[in-house]
Amino acid sequence: MKDLMLLKTTRGLCIIGLMMSLSTVATASAESSTGNTLxxxxxxxxxxxxxxxxxxxxxxxxxxxxxxxVAGDSKPMHFFTKTTRGKDTLFEGLHLHNATMQQYISSELAAPFEFTTQHYFTLDHFKIYGFTADDGAYVISTDTNTLPKMASPDASSYWDLDETYDSSDKKQLLYKIKKYWTLTRIDNKTAWLCINHFEEPLLSSNEKTFYYCYSIDGRGNLLGYQFGSTHLKDDEMKLTDYNSNDVIYYKIQHIE
Structure with a gap:
């Protein structure tokens, strides 16, 4: 637990250890804008x-x-993330859609940890504008490329740049994160859609790279999730599946 770090990332996702993230969406938009490619x-x-x-x-x-x-610990850690839609609101002077992500982490080895972020976006030509966190962090997404409606497996592209400030007055820029997306086929009907993060700390020379991926079907439904880092060091926190020691992967429960 002493190695537990919290990196506030771009989409308002939080990454725990070398990562942990999440997010949320307009169900109707996701279903109506895709069509059936099967x-x-x-x-x-x-x-x-x-x-x-x-x-x-x-x-x-x-x-x-x-x-x-966690590597070196004998007790499991439990992660719980709940995403809900909120009311439209103002962010950076714009009227935007809003979603809230609540994260809760518990372990027998440390006190529970809670973290909440608010995400701001548009659905017509989907674009993330940034997020705010309950610890005061203020993130603005800039230099955004338009996402493709459809893509073939093995496609990839730069997406956007997140600038993280210590507060909404934006006086101190803490770090920047570049995001890229990749699409990799799993089987005939599903693929991994991954968001890769490249952190550029302003107060440190060490770039950290991490990713999170969702398995999706031909309609864009979310089927499962995994996350990881491209260069974990031996003394850094490693997350493994509690039951199988495989890459972290689990089913997603949708809520009303």
Missing amino acids: NTDTGFVPEFPVEAAMVNIFTQPRIERISTV
């Missing part, structure tokens, strides 16, 4: 709805739970 004769999906899946990732009301063990 070839009903073969069960093969040639392309996947990237934009609609991103809408779901960042704005879909849901609950996500996972239990993990």
Whole structure:
């Protein structure tokens, strides 16, 4: 637990250890904007709805739970994330949609930890504008590329740049995070849609790279989730599945 770090990332996601993230979306938008790309004769999906899946990732009301063990500790840690839609609000002078992500972390080895973020976005040509956190962190998403409606597996692209400030007065810029998305086929009907983060700390020379991925189907539905880092060091926190020691992966429970 002493190695537990909290990195406030771009979409208002929080990353725990080397990562932990989440998000939420407009269910109606995700379903109506995708269409059905499934070839009903073969069960093969040639392309996947990237934009609609991103809408779901960042704005879909849901609950996500996972239990993990941390390297060097004998007791499991429990992560709980709940995403809900909020009322439209002002952010950076713009009227935007809003979603809230509540994260709760518990362990027998440390006191419970809670963290809440508010995310701000538009759904017509989905765009994240930033997020705010209950510890005062203020993040603005800039230099944004438009997400494709559809993409074939093995496609990838730069998405946007998140600038994290210590407060809403934006006097102190703490770090920047560049985000890229990638799409990788799992099987005939599903693919991993990953968001890769490249952190550029202003107060440190060490860049940290982490990612989170959702398995999606031909309609952009979220089926499962995993996260990790591209360069974990031996003395850094490692998250493994509590039951199987495999990469963290779990089902998502949608809520009303």
